């Protein structure tokens with residue numbers, strides 16, 4: 001049986017520069033929300049920070065109105081995995097673990113990124129889970145960079161690297177049914193990027209690809225359920241979950257992590273492109 005043809009949008013360096021500008025808007029919104037996270041702060045307060053940061057930068061919150069989603073962020077607390085809706089009545093409590101997912105579109109190009117942050121005094125085991133999710137995301141990005149550089153990379157090299165990093169980190173559930181995605185003139189494009197699987201399959205990793213890499217892991221089972229609001233995804237077993245995400249682009253000489261303020265340099269070193277074209281938020 002023939003596989004359905006994937007529609008992968010390859011970007012020019014100039015278009016990637018535009019995506020960088022969008023990515024930096026998302027990075028700033030997430031930085032400001034990270035600073036604001038504290039017991040007593042509501043998830044709607046965080047949403048307001050995101051929306052004002054994005055609009056002040058001349059961008060538009062891409063989540064707002066997306067298939068009817070009512071807010072600029074997804075704020076997924078504790079056993080909520082992804083897609084939870086912020087609410088003024090939902091106050092963060094000491095010991096919570098929150099995933100904040102945020103997207104912006106600027107000049108027609110998208111950025112999409114998520115962080116997982118502890119609230120106040122958090123169980124170190126939860127912070128470790130969040131760190132493992134982050135390590136897995138960077139491992140996936142590094143695998144993409146290496147695969148593009150040596151010309152032999154395939155999409156599921158990313159999936160395999162994410163899974164291996166999670167397994168190295170401990171006994172976590174890798175959430176099934178959700179994953180990363182292509183991104184560009186729409187927030188969600190082909191290809192879907194699984195967070196687990198064997199390497200060496202799928203489309204070749206080539207310069208011009210832009211992907212959002214987003215591991216989601218749990219302290220327990222990988223199984224999830226969607227709440228009756230039609231959005232919020234929770235773990236079925238009630239275990240705590242973590243979710244992190246960056247948007248990255250492959251360039252001829254390396255990767256550029258568009259939603260990381262340093263482009264990924266601190267975590268990836270020389271895998272990051274040496275020539276970040278016009279790397280400034282005003283470019």
Ligand code: MG
Nearest residue numbers: 101102112113
């Ligand atoms: Mg996202």
Ligand code: MG
Nearest residue numbers: 112212214245
């Ligand atoms: Mg995403």
